Amino acid sequence: MATIVSSAGGLLAMLNESHPLLKLHALSNLNNLVDNFWPEISTSVPVIESLYEDEEFDQHQRQLAALLVSKVFYYLGELNDSLSYALGAGSLFDVSEDSDYVHTLLAKAIDEYAIIKSKAAESNVESTTMDPRLEAIVERMLDKCISDGKYQQAMGIAIECRRLDKLEEAIIKSDNVHGTLSYCINVSHCFVNLREYRLEVLRLLVKVFQKLPSPDYLSICQCLMFLDEPEGVATILGKLLLSENKDDALLAFQVAFDLVENEHQAFLLNVRDRLSSPKSQATDSTQPRSTDSVSAQNESTTAPDDVQMADGNPSSNVNVPVDPLEIMYAERLNKIKGILSGETSIQLTLQFLYGHNKSDLLILKTIKQSVEMRNSVCHSATIYANAVMHAGTTVDTFLRENLDWLSRATNWAKFSATAGLGVIHRGHLQQGRSLMAPYLPQGGAGGGGSPYSEGGALYALGLIHANHGEGIKQFLRDSLRSTNVEVIQHGACLGLGLAVLGTADEDIYDDIKSVLYTDSAVAGEAAGISMGLLMVGTASEKASEMLAYAHETQHEKIIRGLALGIALTVYGREEEADTLIEQMTRDQDPILRYGGMYALALAYSGTANNKAIRQLLHFAVSDVSDDVRRTAVLALGFVLYSEPEQTPRIVSLLSESYNPHVRYGAALAVGISCAGTGLSEAISLLEPLTSDVVDFVRQGALIAMAMVMVQISEASDSRVGSFRRQLEKIILDKHEDTMSKMGAILASGILDAGGRNVTIRLLSKTKHDKITAVVGLAVFSQFWYWYPLIYFISLSFSPTAFIGLNYDLKVPKFEFLSHAKPSLFEYPKPTTVPTTTSAVKLPTAVLSTSAKAKARAKKESDQKTNAEKVAGPEASAAGSNAGKGKSSSEKEGDSMQVDSAPEKKSEPEASFEILRNPARVVPGQERFIKFLEESRYVPVKLAPSGFVLLRDLRPTEPEVLSLTDTPSTASAAGGSATGQQGSASAMAVDEEPQPPQPFEYTS
């Protein structure tokens, strides 16, 4: 029978013995008993402490005493004391011991170390205060983690403690270097708050990456993009392109697509410019090339077509007789330049959105009928809704069918009606300008329409070319310079800002500045925003110049525009922006404080930075101006969009505020940060707000709800259905307030945005923030003051598609699996009007258009062949294009219906679904996507959506392409085909029929 020790009193008494051996004996035994007898020992701590401090004592004994005291303090909860004594215990403190004491103290030690390290790093002083013993403990821990194979822990600690040397060691020693690296990238984005330090970590990662035998170029390039090092990316791409292996080229294309997804225009342009042209060509084809581009430029300035975007490069290459490798490289280079400029992805997206457009015109029809004619707010809201609903699909049927109705829009409503075309044709880079041609200012001729439609058209051009304005910026600049009508200036400024987003072009800045200095309220507001768009994320000293003017001017509109512009310049700069934010938030002018809120939101967008959140919450409850408070709450949405789950919790209290402005802000904050997630908590929070007592809160809540629910099907959340019915009810209700009615109309537009094929996404798949999208939403949230800014929301739309591409960047036939019930992610069913009579109407309406279109297509198909040969009857050619497009879409629609019909009958729903490339893959569906094993193509990167390059396993077989018959493809093919044909088609496009008469405002 074991004897149980009941007290440590004997041993404690022994500590007072004079003989050192006895003390040692007591200490070592106490050390074993301390876990049970610490309350008893705690009374004798002073004695033990004095043993530790006794210089005459043997080193080992002193350490033992220190360890004992440390343990007692640990039990007493005095972690600081405990840690300092544990440090005194030296090697006796065993980091590998598996006890609560050791775990706690290690955590404490690492925390302490990390704090000291980061402080030292912040103050930029070589810290001399670092306790070498502390450092030793942390290093011991790190070494242990590494030797035990716990690399993730080791990396976490190393990052936290700013020990990049150890981080590198951990990564290199780990057994799965690629896995650890990607983990590390993730960690550095999620948990490293300081931008400077994050860059350092990334730089290290790139270094490690490059040392690897088989580098993961996708990740490297992502890192490099973050570091803003276009040279690195260009070198890598160049290397991949030069490789004999086709797979490497595919990889290069994939890298390029991934980079494009992050929408960093300036960076992409830089990479593109740095890609070296083939050596032999550099000598003998510079001449033709330059002339080529010059002529193209001339063309662009003289004739209103911009087909030259593709630059006719393929044709110029043909006549250079060099070795096959060079040819191959040149060919690849062209492709990759196309990708990097964003044109390829935009084109493919356009094709996808056009081909898969499932927007429900009946909804719009209902809205139109229920809205009172005289109510211009709802009238233009309907136009906005239509634009948003068809964003990027190029389908403007509704407008064409309702020209009479449309003509009621006057003045600024006309401006936005025209601009709406830009949203609908977003990404239609080739034909954008010709589409807008009828409305554009006709330099000096004076016969043009009203300034409102001209301004709107310029704005529309900007929307079409948003973030890809290479080809259009010159034209917009000229338009801006050549006018002094403030409405046109307004449109031109906005358009220009959109087109040159983030390029920080000094000349353009000066142009806009001169508009600003005319001190006209309307033009100045747009100029302010435009400057911000131009300088997005550059944190240039222009901000102080803008701030100075904001203090100077009398116009509130200009101040507001400038405030937002200043906020845009600090986008994503985090701590760097702090001084400016401080300056703005302390300003006396509430409008500038309001800008300060936006600056906080954008500088810390997606970082979930605690400091920013705290500051915003403070302003949300303490500022005297309702505008500032509203914006402060709204800004939370931007800061938190990387962690949407957090937002509802944080703003839940604010959503019950007595102040309607705060409630409105809370609704939009949730809408912004949870956009497209369908998050249940977000919906629960918004639901009561949609029936708030104050009309504008209802408006905000409806819009926010639509943003959250975009692309969520009724099957996955039943509240989507009830929300749709609620919207319909509000729109049909005669007694509803105009404000909430407008909200409902916009909400139904957003809910079905982009032909039900886009979602609002602020983060790319690699978790980088998408500048364009964030900026788009930020400016969109300004619609409180200025309705035309609603169109900025189209910047945040990203298509939810899987688009597989082969080596030729064509879309081959490829099938893959969605391992979930089809009903979970299907399109919402087309609405039917409750009464039987109108139920009949729906099919007839659809049929008539399709029949008409078919008939027209048939009639004109032979004319088209003529047109191509003779290039004579121009009008018909383009008409045929459009007609053909329509018919094909109808066909597709039919086939879809055929597909779904039997599905409904077979009762037990299939548990999976075969999707055909290109396919709609909504965000919630991504985790169910599986690739079939026996398929002909293998994706280069296992991504469930977006652009994915496919490796052809059977290259000898003839490829079957899908999606070849849409008009956009035709024109794209025209663009990249031989020069002759290209120009022919361009001519044809040029002569596209004018949209019907009432659309031209000839008053």
Next chain:
Amino acid sequence: MDPKLTVVSQLFERFKAALVRNDFDTSTNLLSQLKVLLTEFRSLPPLFEETPNAVHELTIARDIYEHAVVLSVKTEDQDAFERDFFQLKPYYTDARNRLPSSSQEYPILGLNLLRLLVQNRIAEFHTELELLSSDALENPCIKHAVELEQSFMEGAYNRVLSARQSVPHDTYVYFLDLLAKTVRDEIAGCSEKAYDYFSISDARQMLLFSSDKELLEYIKEEHPEWEIKNDFVFFQKAKESAPCKEIPSLQLINQTLSYARELERIV
């Protein structure tokens, strides 16, 4: 037999002999050596490992510590007493059911109680008492200490002083002498509060001194603040030196009243 144990036994014999001879230097020295040697036995507290010689080792260790306690009493070293007693205690408590009980146990426990009494650590005294069994309380050594404490608390100081005549063990004498002094301090403290002055003879009687000289010496050493004038001892000075704090009664009353008024207003 274990060689180490032999060494210890031999050393212990020498220690005992020295103790009997009252040769304290030698015995202290030997004791220290013995203690160091004892740390090498793994069967002793706090390890209590089951070694073959465990019982023997425990017994001898207990003996050694018991003698150590006695030695400390003889050398009149209270700290050493406390130290040795605490080291001895596990042998009585934790190892109780492995060893035959020791004849010295109760006298030593009683001694410890006395020590606590002398040092006026009454709380610890009662804690120790609670740990003893009811049988132990019947033991004359313990009983003696308990009775002393009761008389001490009641203020029956004469009984405390007369207890010296009936000590159950000769080692108790040392502590009882000390106790007499504790009692005298108590009396002095009380008289100081209760009286303004005393005549010398009364004071001598009260403080239980046999001669005036002893009294004067005591006053000089322990209570230099007392004044001796005309065969009287005055305590006035001591009282003045420690005035009791005044209670801020008016302020308290005012505060309470205002609270009450405000409470009424709230309702």
